[in-house]
Amino acid sequence: MRIEVLGAFGGQSDRCRTTCLVFNGRLALDAGSLAQGLSLERQREIDTIVLSHSHMDHTSSLPFFIENVYDRGSAEINVWASEATTYAIRRYLLNNDAWPDFTRLPNNLLPAVRFRELIEEDPVVLEGLRITPIAVEHRVPTFGFLIEQDNVAVIWSSDTGPTFRFWEIANRTPNLKAVFIETSFDNSMQEIADLSLHLTPRSLVAELAKLERVLPIYIHHMKPPCVEKIRREVDSLGDPRVRFLEQGKVYEF
Ligand SMILES: [Zn+2]
Numbered sequence: 001m002r003i004e005v006l007g008a009f010g011g012q013s014d015r016c017r018t019t020c021l022v023f024n025g026r027l028a029l030d031a032g033s034l035a036q037g038l039s040l041e042r043q044r045e046i047d048t049i050v051l052s053h054s055h056m057d058h059t060s061s062l063p064f065f066i067e068n069v070y071d072r073g074s075a076e077i078n079v080w081a082s083e084a085t086t087y088a089i090r091r092y093l094l095n096n097d098a099w100p101d102f103t104r105l106p107n108n109l110l111p112a113v114r115f116r117e118l119i120e121e122d123p124v125v126l127e128g129l130r131i132t133p134i135a136v137e138h139r140v141p142t143f144g145f146l147i148e149q150d151n152v153a154v155i156w157s158s159d160t161g162p163t164f165r166f167w168e169i170a171n172r173t174p175n176l177k178a179v180f181i182e183t184s185f186d187n188s189m190q191e192i193a194d195l196s197l198h199l200t201p202r203s204l205v206a207e208l209a210k211l212e213r214v215l216p217i218y219i220h221h222m223k224p225p226c227v228e229k230i231r232r233e234v235d236s237l238g239d240p241r242v243r244f245l246e247q248g249k250v251y252e253f
């Protein structure tokens with residue numbers, strides 16, 4: 001399983017908070033930097049996008065991506081998301097005011113984009129990956145995902161506050177190779193983290209106590225002004241399992 005963590009193409013990737021992963025060059029998980037993080041040629045190779053939730057740092061490049069690949073003449077783009085996420089994107093992003101409604105262009109029968117519904121803990125097989133949506137705790141309905149291919153599984157939290165089911169599934173998946181968990185704010189911003197349903201290094205400790213396995217744990221989704229403090233606070237935990245997910249890098253599992 002090959003996972004590319006996209007940052008801004010040629011930019012300051014460690015100061016770019018958008019979320020977008022590309023699996024095996026074919027499937028994008030979230031679309032925060034899909035248009036900025038990949039060349040046009042590589043964008044044309046992606047037919048399938050899976051969205052965790054509707055927030056802009058996870059969806060904002062979707063309109064530009066659609067525009068970039070619109071004329072490629074191949075299959076439609078399938079965007080997999082919960083009913084709530086699909087509703088928000090159609091209402092606020094592809095609403096003919098903010099951006100054209102590509103679910104009706106060039107026509108209703110053969111649109112450029114089709115939304116497909118993800119249902120909690122109902123696995124779908126997409127581009128050779130088995131993807132199981134897991135409900136996590138955030139201000140809008142949000143899925144984390146268990147992603148499996150052959151004998152390899154990884155689990156991705158997306159944005160979440162303290163959560164439970166995610167860890168239950170991590171603990172019961174024997175082939176799990178890595179855990180990806182958000183840490184958005186440093187400890188001085190605990191209150192805003194709690195209100196916005198995100199994690200700090202302090203709340204991360206409580207989350208990791210729910211994991212009964214010794215596995216690499218990758219921290220992601222650090223808010224740019226908090227990066228230095230989060231790195232220091234996480235390092236001071238002294239947990240050898242924990243490392244930082246780096247934008248612009250490729251991970252193989
Ligand atoms: Zn969010």
Ligand SMILES: [Zn+2]
Binds near residue numbers: 019058
């Ligand atoms: Zn986010």
